Amino acid sequence: MVSGSEIALLSVFVSTIVASALLFVVIVVKAVHRRRMRSFERRYAVYLRLLAQQVAVKNPRRKLDSAVVTDPAFLDALIDLRQTVKGPEVEKLDGLVDELGLVAHQEKLLHRRWPPTKRFRAAVALAEMGDDSSTATLITALEDRHQEIRVQAARGLARMGHRPAIDHILQRLGAETPWVRARFGDTLIRFGNAATEPLVRYLRAGATLADPEGAVEVIRILGAAGDPEAGPALLDALLHATHPEVRLAATSALGRVGGPTAAPIVLAAFDTGGWRLRTRAAHALGELGDPIALPRLERALSDPDWWVRRNAASALAKLPGGTTVLYACLASKDASARDAAAEALAAVGAIAESRRRAEAGLARTDDLRLLALVEAT
Amino acid sequence: MADTKRILIADDAATVAALLTAALEMDGYDVTSVGDGERAFEEGATGRYDLVIIDQLMPGLLGIEVIAKWRAAGNDVPVMMLSAVDDEYTVVNSLQLGAVDFVRKPFNMQELLERVRRNLG
Numbered sequence: 001m002v003s004g005s006e007i008a009l010l011s012v013f014v015s016t017i018v019a020s021a022l023l024f025v026v027i028v029v030k031a032v033h034r035r036r037m038r039s040f041e042r043r044y045a046v047y048l049r050l051l052a053q054q055v056a057v058k059n060p061r062r063k064l065d066s067a068v069v070t071d072p073a074f075l076d077a078l079i080d081l082r083q084t085v086k087g088p089e090v091e092k093l094d095g096l097v098d099e100l101g102l103v104a105h106q107e108k109l110l111h112r113r114w115p116p117t118k119r120f121r122a123a124v125a126l127a128e129m130g131d132d133s134s135t136a137t138l139i140t141a142l143e144d145r146h147q148e149i150r151v152q153a154a155r156g157l158a159r160m161g162h163r164p165a166i167d168h169i170l171q172r173l174g175a176e177t178p179w180v181r182a183r184f185g186d187t188l189i190r191f192g193n194a195a196t197e198p199l200v201r202y203l204r205a206g207a208t209l210a211d212p213e214g215a216v217e218v219i220r221i222l223g224a225a226g227d228p229e230a231g232p233a234l235l236d237a238l239l240h241a242t243h244p245e246v247r248l249a250a251t252s253a254l255g256r257v258g259g260p261t262a263a264p265i266v267l268a269a270f271d272t273g274g275w276r277l278r279t280r281a282a283h284a285l286g287e288l289g290d291p292i293a294l295p296r297l298e299r300a301l302s303d304p305d306w307w308v309r310r311n312a313a314s315a316l317a318k319l320p321g322g323t324t325v326l327y328a329c330l331a332s333k334d335a336s337a338r339d340a341a342a343e344a345l346a347a348v349g350a351i352a353e354s355r356r357r358a359e360a361g362l363a364r365t366d367d368l369r370l371l372a373l374v375e376a377t
Numbered sequence: 378m379a380d381t382k383r384i385l386i387a388d389d390a391a392t393v394a395a396l397l398t399a400a401l402e403m404d405g406y407d408v409t410s411v412g413d414g415e416r417a418f419e420e421g422a423t424g425r426y427d428l429v430i431i432d433q434l435m436p437g438l439l440g441i442e443v444i445a446k447w448r449a450a451g452n453d454v455p456v457m458m459l460s461a462v463d464d465e466y467t468v469v470n471s472l473q474l475g476a477v478d479f480v481r482k483p484f485n486m487q488e489l490l491e492r493v494r495r496n497l498g
Contacts, residue, residue: 048395056400056486080392087485 047077123149127156151183158187174211200233212243223253231259255284263290275305286315301337313344327366386410387417388432414438433460
């Protein structure tokens with residue numbers, strides 16, 4: 001009969017063996033990994049030198065063996081070098097890519113189902129090389145099951161400026177996670193004004209109702225691109241969208257996109273959506289620069305929300321006649337309005353100007369008010 | 378027979394160092410490469426070099442700091458500044474400190490070689 005202490009001893013013994021075995025495995029794996037990394041770094045350095053010679057010399061003596069296309073160290077060296085040079089050197093590297101059949105090899109890797117790391121690396125390589133022959137592969141990769149590969153595919157298509165890809169990317173927008181949506185958005189911005197029409201079409205097709213998250217991203221892109229052609233669609237979104245985030249996004253985007261009808265409509269929408277909309281509307285009116293906004297912005301200096309007051313004051317500082325309004329506000333009975341006005345005037349260097357005038361004995365009433373307010377805080 | 382001109386490359390990016398070394402050696406120059414600002418200063422202070430090609434953003438001392446230290450020590454080795462950053466401060470400062478040229482990254486290799494030849498007289 002086995003006693004309790006014998007069982008305990010046996011347990012300790014077995015645990016020690018198992019722990020030692022695990023430790024041994026970890027040590028071996030780390031050692032193998034270190035060796036692989038050192039070998040990768042050595043190969044990378046060799047390829048870099050070889051590629052640099054290919055690029056720098058008119059008739060390089062040593063041709064590259066096509067077997068290098070299977071080595072990820074070669075791919076990394078090629079991509080890194082491609083980012084370092086411009087002009088004829090990039091064309092030489094592209095010529096090498098063609099000669100070695102690099103694109104075809106990476107496409108084969110991407111079409112496999114496994115392993116994901118090699119597939120991802122292949123997607124990055126195709127995106128970096130930006131070869132027109134890989135557009136079909138990259139468009140297919142927009143539907144890949146791995147989100148990182150989808151993002152690389154979009155990136156590559158944007159680098160190539162392949163316009164037909166815009167609609168493919170847009171179609172995926174609503175179904176994507178927020179991270180992928182934002183990355184897709186960044187790639188659409190790269191297309192510049194070429195993306196305006198498809199994006200506007202997307203909005204007008206009912207995205208603001210059917211896909212508000214996608215619509216918010218599209219509106220962000222239109223704002224970042226700043227193409228005035230997007231103005232009418234953004235105004236529509238502000239006036240007619242029911243989703244609050246869509247209206248907020250449209251308000252911000254209008255500040256960048258502008259247009260002659262933007263300021264009156266932003267003004268009309270000012271009080272239709274809570275403090276967040278008022279905040280963005282105030283900022284947008286400052287960007288639009290239309291003095292029609294002066295009265296409403298002056299009233300907004302007394303808004304119950306701090307952020308609205310701050311944005312209204314900053315906006316006034318940008319409008320013709322706005323600083324006059326800000327100076328006048330320094331005499332207001334509303335302390336919050338006075339503070340907001342003083343802060344905006346300080347941001348445009350008014351305090352320094354007032355001090356200079358005071359020192360020269362030329363201070364105006366407004367200067368004295370401003371300096372007194374600054375002293376008091 | 379003319380002496381071989383010696384060039385010091387100071388850049389922590391392996392790709393830039395490899396590319397410049399290959400191109401300049403093919404063009405007949407004797408090239409040394411270092412990867413940080415401190416080593417760049419020490420190596421440049423030896424007086425062995427006819428031209429230095431230096432990156433602005435390096436570990437240790439910045440390129441502009443290395444040039445300032447050389448000039449303060451009376452070292453007037455010709456310097457070409459290489460940088461991905463071409464804001465007015467960096468460009469003007471490096472030229473005021475005596476850099477003979479400023480090349481923006483990414484660069485055209487043949488144009489850079491031509492500038493090297495010109496700056497070496």
